[in-house]
Amino acid sequence: MAARSLATVSYYDRVSADTYQPTRHVQGAWNDHEQHMSPVAGLITHAIDQHQPRADVQLSRISFEILGLIPLAATTVTVETIRPGRTIELVEATVLIEGRPRIRARAWRLAVSDDVAGVSGVELPAMPAGPEHGEPYDALAEWKGGFLASIETVALPGGRSGRRQVWARTPHTVVADEPFSPTAAAISLVDLANGIATRVRPTDMMFPNVDLTIHLIRQPEPSWLGLDTSVSFGPNGLGLTSSTLSDESGPFGRAEQALTVRHFPA
Template sequence: MANEPFFQIEGTHYVPTAAARGPWNPNSLHGRVIAGLLGAEIERLHGSAEFMPARLTVDMYRLPDLSPVEVVVRPVREGKRIKVIDAEFISGGVSAGRATCQLLKRTENPAGNVWKPPSWEVPKPADIEPPTDGRSGMGGMWATRRIEGAFGTVGRKRIWMSEVRELVAGRPLTPFVRVAVAADFASPFANSGDGGLEFINSDVTVYLHRQPRTEWVGFEVVNHGASDGVAIGECFLYDEDGPIGSAACAALAQRRMGG
């Protein structure tokens, strides 16, 4: 990947680059890089081929600036069938977010059939034309292939997304990190409407029954609700072979700076 990564490594810290800026404040980080880095550090230190990262929950309770970041990882439980790992996102010496990841021992599915929703039948990313304006997701933060619906509209929304840069310089994206850094997109995708995006998410939770086998992750909005300035949003997640899990978030009503 030739594009600038979101973070550079300096000693024990991760230094954000300009690519990591978020949409709400030009001097703050994007939520997706917070979730992505927390998930990446948990996987790097405690992941293994025998365990599936089945759930990642990230709380984002402070909008961090572009200060160097330290991620502190703490095991809660490391059993034979289940691991629970916590991680804290510390920006400029101040705690800005935290994550809990549950990793489950891989085994065989039991016999029998269980109901599940039908998988989507959509064009592959290679069969969809890139955006005609030359831009792709916030000026190139990611690559996208729109399937149905768009920001600024009310109705069904489905899209393919692929990362175009490393999260951390020199560390190739793993399948889990691809999902972790993309999952925050569930909030703007589910919570935007004909008035644009006026909700900022305070968390994101990803559930996975398998990891993506390709570089493209598909999002399909399946839920949105809002009362008294508090919203929830949910998307089903896919890769090119079918469903892989879901991403959900809570959000607060908020306007961008200068809005």
């Protein structure tokens, strides 16, 4: 099936119990025939949310292992519980495209409780200002693709190569005609981080991430996602993109992305 046009308002259409057709809004930034990791991460989170749902647990950590290029084609997501438990459980999701596993994700779901609120405290750095204080940030000036065209981003003052604070949001749903959690909505934007504070231009070198690991201390609120991001390159081709994640009420988690930094093939 061909991907739908940019006139749609969702990232995916469900075509069966566990298979989804990506729309053109999912198109990646490195190649026009691949999916961007951000929306597929949101799709995986949505599938995990629907797997044996429980009101007494929340997502604490989700780690995505990217096994290679993610084709812009029908996407199957399977989820299983590999460590059941009353207060702690571990689930695993696998993304299959064109008969091959493309992403594996593992997520810890932990019990929530109101009787520990008295010891709560957050040491994560807050965004210095809300999205109303940002200036429009044109991601398409450096990148291409339907996904980046589908989002709104504003950058706070003081950004530079390797360090930037950006707010992002999208009007699009994860899956057409299906409710989705604020967590899935936020995670559908987190992989943007590797493209908002680039140390070198993506036309000069490659620096794709091979994973995305997100830790959460609470469920995010809908609407804007704040990314306080730094990008570091080591001397031998390894890199790291690190981000504090915020909504308009403050920081709610962290994200890390391991990078492979290299020149384009001749």
